[in-house]
Amino acid sequence: MPADVTAPLTRTSLAEQVRERLREAIVCGELPQGGLITEPVVAARYAVSRAPVREAMLALERDGLVTFDARGRARVLELTPRVFEELVSVRVAIEGLAARLAAAGDVAELAAALEENIRRQGEAGTYRDLTRLDVDFHEAIVRAARNDRLLAAWLTARSVFEFWLAAAFRDAELAVAPRTLAVDSHRRLLRAVASGDPDRAEKAAVAHITRWRTYLPAARPVLPEAAR
Structure with missing residues (x-):
């Protein structure tokens, strides 16, 4: 669940x-x-105080959501075509291998978890719900690969992936296009991974990610003049 931006903060962290x-x-x-x-x-x-804010922004820089300019000022990442292409390339490398490794293991538990995720995608009521479920679907496959270094690499790209998906889904008609597209495409990937065929799974993951380029026009940023 998203953080409540109005709730009082505690001293824990x-x-x-x-x-x-x-x-x-x-x-x-x-x-x-x-x-x-x-x-x-x-x-x-x-x-x-400013100390936890500074620490938080450094963490967001590691997540890829914040950049610091030459004057040390923090800015929100701009979702440019270059960022998109870099993200696709990284995801292909990480998730293609992850799907291969996951398909070579015990796929029964993973297939059940992915099927439940897809069911929830079909019932998603908001673009943020759909975005979280979409990202969780892909992370489940990466975790099923049981490769700690691969998971660490995925986690460095996860936030930017989620940022881009949210931007692509935000203004779309959730009742039809994004939800149907997500369910159908993820079901194809599920079948490939659940087949137990590593080659098929890897090819399906790569095809799924590269097909995602159709989202590029929807997610290009349109910045207000003051923010340029």
Whole structure:
């Protein structure tokens, strides 16, 4: 579930809580692509000192959602065509191998989990629900590969993947296009992985990811002049 941006913060991990709230604000488009994120404003918004804000923004930089310019100012990542192509290339390398390894193992438990995920995708009521389920589907396959280094590589790309999916889904008609597309395409990938054929699974994963290029026009950023 997304973080409640109005709930009081506790002392357990202020930096982590600030990170999660900023992350959700970025993914949901509340903070515009390319826009500045200033420590004093964030600190005042969440009634915390600037130290946890600084730590949170450094963590978001590691997630790929925040960049720092030459003057040290934090900005929200811009989803440019170059970022998109880099993301596709990384996902092909990671998820193609992950699907191969997952298909070579015990696929029964994975297939059941993916089937349940697809069922929930078909019932998703909001674009954020669909986005989370979509990302979770792919992460389940990566985790089923049982390769810690592969999982670590996936986790470095996950946030940007989720950011892009949310941007692509946000303004679409959820009742038809994105949900139907997600369900149908993921079911094809599920069948390939569940077949137990590593070659088929890898090819299906690569095809699924590269077919995702059709989302590029929908997710290109349209920045307000003030944020350029």
